[in-house]
Each structure stands twice: as C-alpha cells, then as structure tokens.
Amino acid sequence: MDYTDCTSHAVDKLRQYYQSMKTKPPILDAEKAWLSDEQRFSALIDDVSVVLGELVFPFNxxxxxxxxxxxxxxxxxxxxxxxxxxxxxxxxxxxxxxxxKRDHTVCLVLDVSTSMFGTLSMGTLDVIVVLIAALRKIAIDNFSILIFGRTVRLIKTNEQGWDAITIYTLMQELRFDREDGTKDAHAIEAAIDLLGQCSTRGEKKIFIITDGYGNCGSHLAMVQQRAEGNQIDVIAMAIGIEQTNIKSVYKRYLQCATVYGLPKAFRALFEHETQLDSIDWSLNNVAEDKLANRSQLKNLFDVIKSEKVFAPLIEKLAGQRDMKLINTGSPPVDITMDICFCLDCTGSMSRWFAAIKIQMRQIISNIKTEIIKKYGSLKLQMRFAIVGYRDIQDRPQFFERDFTDQIDEIIQFLSDLTASGGDDLPEDVLGALLTCVKLPGWKATNARSIVLITDAPGHGELNDKFDDHYPQV
Structure with missing residues (x-):
C-alpha cells in the first residue's frame, strides 16, 4: 500500500489488498475496540460534529x-x-x-514518525477516532486516509467504505516506534492527487496530524502552494503537550493539549480565520479524574521546562562536601566535580533538542554558582564532558568530548551536536553509558556523575513491547 508517483497504481494496489482480506477474529476485535472508543468519546463527537457542520463543512x-x-x-x-x-x-x-447537502471531500494525513512518540501519538489515536466519527455523523463519507513516516501509505480512498477491515488496517499502521523519516511534503502531495480525482463541487480539505518536524525542507512550502492553487485547504493539527513546529511550517494550524479542546479550536480557527495554539482548552470539558491527571501532566511539563528539575543534582553534588566532612572530621578546602552528560542525538529528540541545549548550558554555566551560594568557603572546581550517541547502525554513532574545565569549549561542542538518525524506538543506551565510563579523563578522587538525557529505552529483551531491531544487545 505504499504510495508511488502514480496515484492510480496505489489505488489499484489498495483495492487488491482489501479484496484479498477476509474477516477474522483480530479484525473483529479491532472494530470492537474502535466502537468502544467511539462510545467513550460520544459526547465529544457530538460537539465536534456540530462545529464541523456549522463552520467547517456547511450545507451547499x-x-x-x-x-x-x-x-x-x-x-x-x-x-x-x-x-x-x-x-x-x-x-x-x-x-x-x-x-x-454536504458535497465535500476530506483527506486525513497522519504522521507516524518516531518524533510523534509520547502525548502527540496518544492524541493522534484519540483525534482520529473523534474526527472520523464526527465526519460520518454529518454524512461526509468521502474521506481518504494517508499515513506517512519514512514512506507514504494509502489506507483508504474516497470510494472505499468504512468497515472492520479498514479499521483493522488503519490500527495496524498507527505505530510510532518504527520510522524516523518524515515525508510530510510527499504525503500532502499524495493527498492533493487523491482529492484532485474527486468530482465533488464542495470544499476540499486536508487535515494533517503532525508535529511539524519533517525532513523535506522547502518542498513542504512548495506543496502547500500547490494545494492553495488547487483550492485545497491544508490544516495542520497537533494534539499533545509536547513542543511542536507546526506554527513555523504551516499557514493554518491548531494545537490542543488533549482531544477535548478540539471543538473550541475548530470554532476559533474557522470563525476568526487565525492560527491557534492552546494548552488550556482541554481542561474545560474533562471529567474530574481526567482533569487531575492532565493538571499533573501540565505541572510536570512546567517543572521540566524550569531549572528546578536539576535541583536534586545540585544537592547530590553539594553533598560530596558533607561526605568528606564525615570521613575526615574537617570541612574540605577544595573539591572537584566531574559531570558527564550522555545525550541522545537520534531523530526522535529533534523537537526537544533546542530546549535541552538551553538547559545544559544553564547547568554548565550556573551550577558552580549555585553550590558556592550554599558553601561560600568551598573552593570548587567543575569539569564537564559530553557523549552524544545515536543508534547502532548510525555512523558515526558516538560524539565524545572528554572532561574539561573550559566552559566555552564544552558549550561550543554542545552547540555543534544535531539530532538525526535512529531506526527503531530503542536506542543504544548501554553502548552510550559504556562510552561515558571509558572516557580517559575520569579521576577517582573527584565526585563523579553521569546525566543521561533521552526519550527512549535501551535495546534488549526487556523491551520486547517495542519494535527492537537489536534485541540481543
């Protein structure tokens, strides 16, 4: 079902696939789970369908x-x-x-690249259920579905019905742990071709659910211009609390913390024709238990963005003075601390990379001052090292800067690091930690720490829930 340059070929291939499929228990289970989700979101689906019917897809x-x-x-x-x-x-x-009647056509384009892993992937799973149910509720069955990551795959055409086999096929493809590539421009181009084959007189819209981090460069802007020239509306959507890049690469977009913010987001976007970015909409119509969970999640996000998340590290390093005081009976005159940052530099970290670098610069530049505030008489020396790592198949895999007390040098090395590569979801965490341990600059007399910064687990048998290409590592 990979999309090729020839739309008709992809459609024919998809038709053959569905003709060969037979209804089996896993397919029925997928349909049952989907219907259960529709029931869970029934009130929200009603709200979204009202907004879609009034503003987004009005009667002809x-x-x-x-x-x-x-x-x-x-x-x-x-x-x-x-x-x-x-x-x-x-x-x-x-x-x-x-x-x-509503004579409109829609193409849903879903990003399943690894950069979506997290609340954005969970939000995508929720919003696709709500959006499809709301479209069908207002009698818009002319919708197609494309999925993209490293490649673009056609899941449903406008002519194809919505049934158990289609649901099963879609759910099988909604995996966010396998593909580091993001062919967003190619996916939109495929959507334009599909919509171009439709003879409907109403509006044609592309809803692309993505984080906006792609690797198509200027091609994405050119494709959006092509859509505009064909009178096709492109709306980017992100459902989750993670940082996204959609406002930088799409003219029209909306972002909500959870799917419950969708009705208000649609209404504001199509009533006022303005770009939107909200973290608060989702907190209005959620049940009390969900409200508590989302509030905790938002608070955690705020803590991560602040310097407070590194306070325990400062306390641990400062505690080395107390240890020497206990062991020797007198306060130490000086102490040297070695901190090695072990940083995941794979593609899935791209949306966090800028913020991570800012935090690391703050730590490297300010941690000594923070400790001196507490222990004014202490003569403290800080040394830093950085090991950047990617996955096993990437070349180069490791980027090393041994210990130094020259802050400018370590910050420059950090600035030069970029996020790319990776294959499956797990990364070579053990290999990275081993590289840290083997740095020649460690000194046994110093206080020593390794700070691991990553968004993925390591390879190995304990991670068999993920698509692990190196399970024996």
Whole structure:
C-alpha cells in the first residue's frame, strides 16, 4: 500500500489488498475496540460534529429553483407561463430544488514518525477516532486516509467504505516506534492527487496530524502552494503537550493539549480565520479524574521546562562536601566535580533538542554558582564532558568530548551536536553509558556523575513491547 508517483497504481494496489482480506477474529476485535472508543468519546463527537457542520463543512447553497403552488418568492418562468396560459398555470412561486447537502471531500494525513512518540501519538489515536466519527455523523463519507513516516501509505480512498477491515488496517499502521523519516511534503502531495480525482463541487480539505518536524525542507512550502492553487485547504493539527513546529511550517494550524479542546479550536480557527495554539482548552470539558491527571501532566511539563528539575543534582553534588566532612572530621578546602552528560542525538529528540541545549548550558554555566551560594568557603572546581550517541547502525554513532574545565569549549561542542538518525524506538543506551565510563579523563578522587538525557529505552529483551531491531544487545 505504499504510495508511488502514480496515484492510480496505489489505488489499484489498495483495492487488491482489501479484496484479498477476509474477516477474522483480530479484525473483529479491532472494530470492537474502535466502537468502544467511539462510545467513550460520544459526547465529544457530538460537539465536534456540530462545529464541523456549522463552520467547517456547511450545507451547499441551493443552486436551482422550480415552480410551486406556494412559496415566499415569485418564480419568473412560472409567472410568464401563467400569463401565456391565461392563468391556468398556477405554479408561480419558487421552490428550492438543488443543494441542501454536504458535497465535500476530506483527506486525513497522519504522521507516524518516531518524533510523534509520547502525548502527540496518544492524541493522534484519540483525534482520529473523534474526527472520523464526527465526519460520518454529518454524512461526509468521502474521506481518504494517508499515513506517512519514512514512506507514504494509502489506507483508504474516497470510494472505499468504512468497515472492520479498514479499521483493522488503519490500527495496524498507527505505530510510532518504527520510522524516523518524515515525508510530510510527499504525503500532502499524495493527498492533493487523491482529492484532485474527486468530482465533488464542495470544499476540499486536508487535515494533517503532525508535529511539524519533517525532513523535506522547502518542498513542504512548495506543496502547500500547490494545494492553495488547487483550492485545497491544508490544516495542520497537533494534539499533545509536547513542543511542536507546526506554527513555523504551516499557514493554518491548531494545537490542543488533549482531544477535548478540539471543538473550541475548530470554532476559533474557522470563525476568526487565525492560527491557534492552546494548552488550556482541554481542561474545560474533562471529567474530574481526567482533569487531575492532565493538571499533573501540565505541572510536570512546567517543572521540566524550569531549572528546578536539576535541583536534586545540585544537592547530590553539594553533598560530596558533607561526605568528606564525615570521613575526615574537617570541612574540605577544595573539591572537584566531574559531570558527564550522555545525550541522545537520534531523530526522535529533534523537537526537544533546542530546549535541552538551553538547559545544559544553564547547568554548565550556573551550577558552580549555585553550590558556592550554599558553601561560600568551598573552593570548587567543575569539569564537564559530553557523549552524544545515536543508534547502532548510525555512523558515526558516538560524539565524545572528554572532561574539561573550559566552559566555552564544552558549550561550543554542545552547540555543534544535531539530532538525526535512529531506526527503531530503542536506542543504544548501554553502548552510550559504556562510552561515558571509558572516557580517559575520569579521576577517582573527584565526585563523579553521569546525566543521561533521552526519550527512549535501551535495546534488549526487556523491551520486547517495542519494535527492537537489536534485541540481543
């Protein structure tokens, strides 16, 4: 079902796939789970369908009229016919004939690259259930589905029905732990081709659910211009609390912390035609238990963004003075602390990388000052090292800077690091830690710490829930 340059070929291939599929217990289980989610979101689906029906996909205007015996306006052809027939013809009022239905087409484009892993992936799973159910509730069945990561895959065409096999196929493809590539521009281009084959007179829209981190460069802007030229509306959506890049690469976008913010986001976007970015909408219509969980999650996010998250590290390092005081019976005159940062530099870290670098610079620049504030008489020396790592198949895999007390040098090394590569979800964490331990600059007499910064577990048998390409590492 990979999308190729030839749309008709991809459609034919998809049709053959569905014709070969037979209904089996796993397919029925997938449908049952989907219907259960629809029931769970039933109230939200009603709210979203109202907004879609009122603002996003309004009824088509009536385009033709015919004569009628009653009405609120006169029908000129009927009047002429009545006059020529000496008023034997009675249908002189106008009645609306054509229109009165939604003749719109939609393409849903879903990002399943590893950079979506986290609350964005959970939000994608929720929003796709709500959005499809809301579209079908207002009788819009002309929707297609594309999924993209390293490649672009066609899941559903406009002509294809929505059934158990389609649901099963979609759920099988909604994995966020396998693909580090992000072919967003190619996916939108495929969506434009699919919508171009539709003969509907109504609006054509592409909803792309993504974090905005792609590797297509200027091609994405060119594709959006092509969509605009074809009168196709492209709306980017992100559901989750993680940092995204959609406002930098899409003209129209919305972001909500959870799917419960979707009705207000749609209404604000299509009523005011403005870009939106909100973390608060989701907290209005959530049950009390969910409200508590989301509040805790938001507070955690605030803590991560602040320097407070590193306070325990400062306390631990400062505690080395107390240890020497206990061991020797007198306060130490000086102490040297070695800190090695072990930093995940794979592609899934790209959305965090800028913020991580800022935090690391703050620690490297300010941690000594913070400790001196507490122990003014202490002569403290700080040394830092950095080991950046990628996955096993990446070359180069490791980026090393041994211990130094030259702050400018270590910060420059940090600034030069970039996030790319990676294959499956787990990374070579053990290999990275071993590289840290083997740095020649460690001194046994110093206080020593390794700070691991990553978004993924290591390879190994304990991670069999993930798509692990190196389970024996």
């Amino acid at each position: 205007r009536f385009t033709r009229r015919r004569g009628a015996l009653r009405g609120s306006s006169l029908y000129m052809p009927g009047i002429i016919k009545a006059m020529t027939s000496e008023w034997n013809y009675k249908k002189i009022f106008g009645a609306k004939l054509a229109g009165g």
